[in-house]
Structure formats: structure tokens, C-alpha cells
Amino acid sequence: xxxxxxxxxLWLGFIFYAIFFxxxxxxETLDLIINLSTGKWEGINPIIICLFNIxxxxxxxxxxxxxxxxxxxxxxxxxxVIGSFFLGAFALLPYFAFRxxxxxxxxxxxxxxxxxxxxIFAVLLxxxxxxxxxxxxxxxxxxxxxxxxxxxxFIHIMTLDFLFLCLLFSAVIGDDLxxxxxxxxxxxxxxxxxxxxxxxxxxxxxxxxxxHNKDLEGLNYTV
Numbered sequence: 001x002x003x004x005x006x007x008x009x010l011w012l013g014f015i016f017y018a019i020f021f022x023x024x025x026x027x028e029t030l031d032l033i034i035n036l037s038t039g040k041w042e043g044i045n046p047i048i049i050c051l052f053n054i055x056x057x058x059x060x061x062x063x064x065x066x067x068x069x070x071x072x073x074x075x076x077x078x079x080x081v082i083g084s085f086f087l088g089a090f091a092l093l094p095y096f097a098f099r100x101x102x103x104x105x106x107x108x109x110x111x112x113x114x115x116x117x118x119x120i121f122a123v124l125l126x127x128x129x130x131x132x133x134x135x136x137x138x139x140x141x142x143x144x145x146x147x148x149x150x151x152x153x154f155i156h157i158m159t160l161d162f163l164f165l166c167l168l169f170s171a172v173i174g175d176d177l178x179x180x181x182x183x184x185x186x187x188x189x190x191x192x193x194x195x196x197x198x199x200x201x202x203x204x205x206x207x208x209x210x211x212h213n214k215d216l217e218g219l220n221y222t223v
Contacts, residue, residue: 003097007094010164011090014090024153046136050135052158055158056085057132059084063081064125065203067116074098077099080094096168103179104178117209126203169199173188176206180206180209
């Protein structure tokens with residue numbers, strides 16, 4: 001009950017903040033979103049381009065965790081994961097509010113779960129995300145980004161949404177570790193301290209659900 005109240009409070013608080021306290025919207029926002037979505041990036045700060053694209057990667061990372069988690073939940077994760085492609089944390093927070101701790105994976109892996117659980121999928125997400133981060137750090141105009149964060153509702157909320165999504169990984173990683181029989185506090189602590197990079201590395205090296213016993217020793221040794 002406390003967890004449900006906490007996540008619902010965060011959800012409602014985020015909505016309230018976005019409506020009443022975020023900077024005002026700009027007339028150019030719709031054009032910016034269209035240009036970002038269609039690859040017309042000329043004249044746009046690389047930080048904003050990379051952040052926008054990372055926001056498209058994060059739902060895939062969550063899918064690799066929550067679709068598996070939702071297998072034995074009363075409330076299924078799939079609609080919330082789909083919603084996160086458009087609404088980010090606004091869509092995921094209600095799922096976190098009503099899901100229950102789930103330490104087991106039961107049943108056969110269907111094709112979707114096999115893809116989401118695969119290392120190829122995880123490595124692809126990681127490479128794309130790391131490339132975007134490097135581009136943002138090395139090519140971006142940080143003074144311009146700070147200015148836009150202070151003056152554009154879209155940039156402001158997107159940035160906060162990114163931070164929310166990174167921090168929320170810790171709410172589901174613990175159960176994913178137990179599904180794979182990983183009893184290693186260092187893994188969980190590392191992800192808490194480096195939420196995005198830590199989660200990406202985790203999904204790259206975590207034992208597959210179908211053969212976790214075989215891979216467990218290698219993961220613990222690596223960590």
C-alpha cells in the first residue's frame with residue numbers, strides 16, 4: 001500500500017508540475033517535435049537530438065524488464081510499455097504503483113520475450129545509447145541546452161522525464177535479479193549508482209531466463 005501511494009503521488013505530482021510549474025510552451029514546439037521525429041535536425045542542438053532519441057530507446061530497455069515482469073502480474077505491463085513510447089514516465093508510473101514484487105518467471109518464453117531477453121537486443125540498445133551520449137557530450141551546446149531547459153516546456157519536461165525513467169530502473173531490477181537467481185548486492189548497487197549505464201550493462205550480461213544456472217557463475221565472477 002505504501003509503495004502504491006508513493007508511486008501514485010509521484011505520478012500526480014509530475015502531472016501537476018508539468019501543467020502548473022514548468023516553463024510556458026513555445027509556438028515552435030510542434031515544429032521542433034516534427035523535425036526531431038523526421039530527422040530534420042539541421043540547426044537543432046545535438047544534446048536535444050540525442051536526448052529525444054534516447055527517450056525512444058528507454059521504452060525498449062523497460063520492455064526488456066517489464067514484459068518479463070508482467071507475465072505473473074494481475075496488471076499486465078504491455079499497455080504501459082507501449083504508452084511509454086509516447087508519454088515516458090507518465091505512462092509507466094501507474095504500472096509501478098500497482099505491480100507486485102515478482103521473483104519468479106513461470107511458463108515458456110514466447111517470441112517477444114525471447115527477443116527482449118536476448119543479448120543481441122541488449123547490446124544493440126547499449127551501443128546506440130552510448131553513441132548518443134558521446135555525441136551529446138562532445139558535440140552539444142550546453143549553455144544553449146540550459147537556456148532551453150529554463151524556457152521551453154517541451155525540453156524541460158523531456159529532461160525531467162528522462163531523469164525519472166533512469167531512476168525508476170531500480171524499482172524493477174531487484175526482482176529481475178531474483179528471477180535469474182542472482183544474489184549479488186554489487187550488481188544492484190552498481191545499477192543504483194549508475195542507473196542508465198548500469199542497467200544497459202546489466203541487460204547485456206544478465207543470464208538468460210532459460211539457462212540462468214549455466215551463466216550465473218560467469219556473471220558473478222565478472223561483477
